[in-house]
Amino acid sequence: MGKQELIEAYQKLSVLEPLQSSDDKLLRDLYKDFLERIITILILNKEKHYKLLLSGHTGCGKSTFLNILSDNSDIKEKFFVVPYSIKDVLDPDDIDHIDLILSMALQAVIRAHESHIKISTNLKERVRKIRDSLQEVMIEEQETIRRKKKEIGGGAGLGAIMKWLKLDFFASYQLNKEVRDSVRKRYKAEIRDLIDTTNTILSEIQSKLREKRILFLVDDTDKPPLRNAFEIFDDNGLHLARLNANIAFVIDMSVACSSRYRIITSKIGQGEPFPSIxxxxxxxxxxxxxxxxxxxxxxxxxxxxxxxxxxxxxxxxxxxxxxxxxxxxxxxxxxxxxxxxxxxxxxxxxxxxxxxxLKIRNEYSLNMKHVDLLKKVLDNPKWIPEQDEDIESADSPFLVLLHNLALMEYLNDERWRRPNPVLIKWLERM
The missing domain is CATH 1.10.8 (Helicase, Ruva Protein; domain 3)
Incomplete structure (x- = not known):
């Protein structure tokens, strides 16, 4: 083998994209036992609008796991699966609970339409009203609103509305902070109405599914900054819990290691740590x-x-x-x-x-508080913070280090921690 083969291999190495269930690069043995456990838990609780919080470090394999789960024959037999990533429809760096709930409502309708599920007149009308409301937020001048409605049809069919949502609304929502702020302002004042509308949409779809139950597999909810994650899952966790569907969210390890995680799981649902290797x-x-x-x-x-x-x-x-x-x-x-x-x-x-x-090590920008904490963990892998105040704030050095992978948590037979190996030699010289 030579340089050209190495270049070709390099070009195929993807760091950001999770593997699909059919990818021959997948090592299924890594997920086998945990996959069987999660499938069993989901099926056992499928009648209960079960919420699962799948926690782990960024890059540990949660996204690939969700892809495997969504393609599993037992899951597809028992559930109408709605898999999507928030990074495809939202801005992970600027997201709140309104964005998440709204995206789930719309993704459910889009998935139902793509699956050729017969949509009732009542549901079509609800979706059309949401579309009209979103258009009014996005376009300020009434004349432009009327022109846009004419282009896709004020009484347009569901297909045209789905096309507008996928190609126009979500694109604008991702890129335009003003649009996000305006939509949030409208729905935060009417959060109960948004949840009720979402549940009505889910109930309408559910009524067409016979024995299957709706299951959302929502990827990349571990990507928001810590402050946003706490706002979504702690401050507004009860709103997520009210959604009438089975839902799996992914959670960053820093959230799962915070003193607020027990409160989060009590509000939303069961926490399951992704297996540490x-x-x-x-x-x-x-x-x-x-x-x-x-x-x-x-x-x-x-x-x-x-x-x-x-x-x-x-x-x-x-x-x-x-x-x-x-x-x-x-x-x-x-x-x-x-x-x-x-x-x-x-x-x-x-x-x-x-x-x-060395290149990865130099990407870290650590202050002395970070260094001191990492050295404590290096000396004592079972080190724990002294008080809850140290692990409940988005500014906590401990949680920040977990969030940026400077510190790694292992949950095997016991709980322990270790600095990222790329930092260890540097820490030993400090």
């Missing part, structure tokens, strides 16, 4: 279990890049530097491949991985 014991020693996990991660990376393009020790270092986070392992591999290509190499070496690790 432990590649080293708490005391830094090795074990057969950890070695097996490292081998599984190597096999996963081997599905993305041929063994002929990377030295064995370099592959091992990439895995160890990832902390067991799948996306971090792929990211290190991609940066190492880039360094190898730039250096006119043909096979990734340990020095290329070292360069990738």
């Amino acid at each position: 432990k590649i080293a014991e708490r005391d830094g020693s090795d074990s057969g279990y950890c070695k097996n996990n490292r081998d599984r991660l190597k096999a996963l990376l081997g599905k993305r890049i041929s063994n002929g393009l990377i030295e064995g020790k370099a592959l091992g270092e990439a895995v160890e530097s990832s902390g067991g986070i799948v996306r971090e392992a792929v990211r290190i591999l991609k940066l190492a491949a880039e360094q190898c290509i730039v250096s006119d190499g043909k096979k990734i070496q340990e020095t290329d991985v070292d360069s990738a690790v």
Whole structure:
């Protein structure tokens, strides 16, 4: 193998896009037991408008897991699945509970329309009223409103309305903060009406499904900043709980490690931690279990890049530097491949991985509070914050470090923490 093969492999390495259930790069063994558990829980509770909060670090595999779940035959047999990502229809950096509830109502209708479910006249009228209300917010001049309505038809069919929602409304909502603020202002004053309208829409769709129950799989709800996440899931969690559907949200590890998480789950539903891939014991020693996990991660990376393009020790270092986070392992591999290509190499070496690790390390901007906390955890992996005040604020150094992956949490037989491996040598020199 040569440089061209390495370039082709590099171009296929995707850090941001989750794998689909049919992707041959997927290592199903990573998710098997947890998948069976979640499927069982969802089916057991399908009549209860069950809410699931799936927590884990960014990049641990939650999005890929949702893709696998949505394509599972048992899930498709029992549920009418509405899978979508908030980053496709909203702005993850600026999102609140109004955005989330509204998007779920509209995504349910879009999914029903695409699935050729017969929509009642009553539901069509409700959707049309929502469309008209959103248009009035988006377009200030009444003459422009009338012209726009004429273009898609004031009494337009559901297909035209769906097209407008997907191609016009959500695009504007993502990109235009003024539109978001105006829509939120309108619906926050009428939050009960928004929830009632959403539940009516869900009930109308549910009535056409016979034995199946609606299941939302909402991806990327772990992406908002901590402050927004607390506003959505804590301050307004009861509004989400009132939605008459089964829903799975993904939650960032920093939220799950906060003192507010117990309150969040009591308001919304059950929390389930995504399995940690432990590649080293708490005391830094090795074990057969950890070695097996490292081998599984190597096999996963081997599905993305041929063994002929990377030295064995370099592959091992990439895995160890990832902390067991799948996306971090792929990211290190991609940066190492880039360094190898730039250096006119043909096979990734340990020095290329070292360069990738250094590049990631230099992306962190840490103050002394952050450094002191990380060093405490490095000395004592079972370290815990002294008081709730340290883990309830969006400004908490502890939660910030978890949110940006400078600090990693492991929930196996016991709960412990470890600084991101890319930072450890630097911390030891501090």
